Amino acid sequence: MASPRSYFTHFFSATATLAHGLSLTWRQLWKSRKSNPHFNIRESNYFEQTDGIATVTYPHVQIPVPDVGRYQLHNEMDDCIVCDKCAQVCPVDCIEIEPVKSPEEFGRTSDGTPKRIYAATFNIDMGKCCFCGLCTTVCPTECLTMTKEYDFSTFDIRHHNIPFATLTQPEIEARKDAWARHETEKAASKTVVGPSRPAAAKPQVKPRPMIPPANPPHDE
Ligand code: SF4
Numbered sequence: 001m002a003s004p005r006s007y008f009t010h011f012f013s014a015t016a017t018l019a020h021g022l023s024l025t026w027r028q029l030w031k032s033r034k035s036n037p038h039f040n041i042r043e044s045n046y047f048e049q050t051d052g053i054a055t056v057t058y059p060h061v062q063i064p065v066p067d068v069g070r071y072q073l074h075n076e077m078d079d080c081i082v083c084d085k086c087a088q089v090c091p092v093d094c095i096e097i098e099p100v101k102s103p104e105e106f107g108r109t110s111d112g113t114p115k116r117i118y119a120a121t122f123n124i125d126m127g128k129c130c131f132c133g134l135c136t137t138v139c140p141t142e143c144l145t146m147t148k149e150y151d152f153s154t155f156d157i158r159h160h161n162i163p164f165a166t167l168t169q170p171e172i173e174a175r176k177d178a179w180a181r182h183e184t185e186k187a188a189s190k191t192v193v194g195p196s197r198p199a200a201a202k203p204q205v206k207p208r209p210m211i212p213p214a215n216p217p218h219d220e
Pocket residue numbers: 073086089090091092093094095124128129130131132133134135136
C-alpha cells in the first residue's frame with residue numbers, strides 16, 4: 001500500500017501534467033480563433049504559417065500542394081502519338097492502350113510530331129497507380145502529366161480507371177477497316193500481275209570430242 005507521502009507526490013505530478021497539457025490545448029485553441037488563408041508551401045517558414053490553425057475547412061480551404069507533386073495523371077490526347085512507351089515503362093501495368101494504325105499521317109501534335117496511330121483505348125487505372133511518375137518522364141511529346149488533383153475519391157474503385165481515348169465505337173471500326181483495306185492492297189500489290197514468262201531454255205551442252213592419249217600404249 002502506498003504511503004501518504006507517495007500518494008500526494010503522484011497526485012501533484014498528475015495535476016501538473018494535466019495542467020501543462022491543457023495549457024497547450026488552450027493556447028492552440030486561442031490562436032486558432034483566426035485562420036491564415038494565405039499559405040504558400042514554397043516559403044521557408046511554411047510550417048510556422050500554419051501555427052494557430054486547428055484545422056482547415058476542407059474543401060472550402062485547401063492547403064496548397066507543391067508544383068512538383070505527383071497526383072492524378074492527365075493525358076492530352078491531341079498530343080499523344082500512341083507510342084506505348086508509357087505503358088511499357090509502367091511498373092504496375094496500369095496503363096492500357098489499344099492502338100489502331102493509320103495508312104497515312106493524319107495530324108501533328110503541338111510540337112510538330114507526326115501522328116500515325118489512333119488510340120481505340122487509352123485507360124489509366126489510378127486505383128493501381130503507385131505515382132512513380134515514370135510514364136511522364138518517357139513520354140516523347142510530354143502530353144502525359146501529373147496534375148495537382150489529389151482528391152479523386154470515389155465510392156466505386158472501378159471509377160479510378162480513367163478513359164482518355166476520344167474516338168467513338170463507329171470511328172474506331174472505320175479506322176480499323178481502313179487499316180485492314182490498306183494491308184490487303186499492300187499484300188495484293190506484291191503478287192506478280194500479267195502473263196507468266198516462259199521458262200528459260202537450258203543451254204545446250206555440246207559433247208566434248210574424244211582426244212586420243214598422247215603416248216598410246218605399245219602392244220607387246
Ligand atoms: S505514375 Fe508510375 S505507376 Fe502510375 S501510371 Fe505512371 S508509370 Fe504507372
